[in-house]
Amino acid sequence: MRLSQSFIPTLKEIPKEAQIISHRLMLRAGLVRQTSSGIYTWLPMGLRVLRRISNIIREEQDRINAQEILMPTVQSAELWRRSGRYDAYGPEMLRIQDRHKRELLYGPTNEEMITDLFGQSIKSYKDLPQVLYQIQWKFRDELRPRFGVMRGREFLMKDAYSFDIDYASALTNYYRMVLSYLRIFQRLGVRAVPMRADTGPIGGDLSYEFLILAPTGESSVFYDAVLEEQDWLAEVVDYNSPEALEAFFRRLTVPYAATDEVHNIEAWEAVPTERRREGRGIEVGHIFYFGTKYTKSMGITVSGHDGLPFYPEMGSYGIGVSRLVGAIIEAQHDENGIIWPESVAPFRAVILNLKSGDNVCDNVCERLYMAAPQQLLYDDRMERAGVKFADADLMGHPWQIIVGARGASAGIVELKHRATGERREVSIDNVLTFIMAS
Ligand code: ATP
Ligand code: MG
Secondary structure, three states: OEHHHOOOOOOOOOOOOOOOHHHHHHHHOOOEEEEEOOEEEEOHHHHHHHHHHHHHHHHHHHHOOOEEOOOOOEEEHHHHHHHOHHHHOHHHOEEEEOOOOOEEEEOOOOHHHHHHHHHHHOOEHHHOOEEEEEEEEEEOOOOOOEOHHHEOOEEEEEEEEEEEOOHHHHHHHHHHHHHHHHHHHHHOOOOEEEEEOOOHHHOOOEEEEEEEEOOOOOEEEEEEHHHHOOOHHHOOOOOOOHHHHHHHHHHHOOOOEEEHHHOOHHHHHOOOHHHEEEEEEEEEEEEEEEEOHHHHHOOOOEEOOOOOEEOOEEEEEEEEHHHHHHHHHHHOEEOOEEOOOOOOOOOOEEEEEOOOOOHHHHHHHHHHHHHOOOOEEEEOOOOOHHHHHHHHHHHOOOEEEEEOHHHHHOOEEEEEEOOOOOEEEEEHHHHHHHHHHO
16 A cells, blocks of 8 residues: 555544543554444454454354354344343343334344354254354444453454264353464464453353453453463363363363452462462453353254253354454553554555655665555655654554665665564565565
C-alpha cells in the first residue's frame, strides 16, 4: 500500500477520552474510529490486524478438527425463552422488535442458537463428538464501555461449542481446546496464563480464563510466580490421546492461578510466600464445561448405543478477537508507539523514502515496493524524514527499510528492526529476502 494514497488517518492530538495506552495508540496510528459509545469502525490497518488474528485462530481451531460455521448476529427471543435465559440475561442484552412486533435480540453469545441447530441436525450418538466454531460480532450493552476495543459494546468473538456423548469425552474436548488456546496465544506473540475463573451467566462448573498480565487489566488475579516463566508448550502433546491431554491439563493447573471471583485463601496460603503474586490481567479467552445445562433446558436429545435418548454434554469456548488487538498493544509497545509481533503485523515492513522526488531514491523504493506490494507499506509522502520515522515507529511495523540518497546510489539501504531498535546496512538486492525469511 502506498501511504500517500491510503486511508490511514493518524492523529497528532491524543483524544482525552482515551485513558490507556493501547486505546491512545490505536486512535493515533489510525487503526479504528469510534462511531458511537463502544462501537468502532475498523480502518484498513486495524482490519488487517483483526484478520491476521482471526486467521491464526482459524488455523489452530481447524487443527483440532473444530469446524467453522457462521451464525446470524440477530436471534429470536423465543430461542432464549426455551433455555430460560431471556429474562435472566438482563440489561446487557440488546432487545429489538421487528415490524411484526416479534421480539429479536442482537446475540451476546450463541449457546441457544447452536444447541437448537445441533438438535435439528444430529440424531444419533454415532455423529458425536461435534465441535463447531464461528468468528462473529457480538453485542453486549456494557454498563461502562471503555478502553477502546477492549471493552466495546459491539465486539468480535471466536466462539466454539462442543457436543459429546459423555462426561469423559467432553473433558477430552475441553483439554484439547486448552492446548489449542495455548498455541493460538503463542502464535499471536503474547503470554496468556490460564486461571481458574467464575462461570458467570454461561453457567457450568469448569471454567478457565486466559489472561494477559498487564497493569491496565480489568481483572484482579492471584498466581504462583512459577507461571511467569513456564513454557507450557515445551512438551509435545498428542491431540488424539485422551490420556495425554488429561495429564497435560493436570500438570498445567498444578501452580495456583485464579481470578478474584474464585480466589481460595486456603490454597493461596499453601503457595510459598515469596512466590505469591497479585496483579491484574486482561481476559482474552474464557472456556466453560457446562454438561447438559442447555441440551436439557431446551429438550435436545440424541439416541444412544442402547437406542434410548440422552442429553449430550456441552462446553463453550470464547476468544475476544477484537479485544486482542488492544491487548497485544498493551503488551507490546514503547514510548514511540506500537511494536507488532510479526505474526499479526498489518505489514511486514515499511519503506521509508527519505527523499521523495529524487530519481534514484524513487526508483529504488518503487522496485522494492513492487516486489511485494501486499506485504509492504511504502511511505512515498512528500514529508520530512523526521515525520516518516516517527510515523513508522508509531505504526509499529516489524521492519523499516530506510532509503536515503547516498546509500541508494551505492546500492545500499538501512534496515531497522522495530522491536530491538537495531540498525544495519543491507544491499538493496538482499533486503527483501532477508526480511521475508526472518
Ligand atoms: P468480561 O468479564 O471481560 O466482561 P465476559 O466474561 O463477560 O468478559 P465471555 O462471555 O467469557 O466474556 O466472552 C468471551 C470473551 O469475549 C472474553 O474472554 C473476552 O475476551 C471477550 N469479551 C467479552 N466482553 C467483551 C467486550 N465488551 N468487548 C470486547 N471483548 C469482550
Ligand atoms: Mg469471561
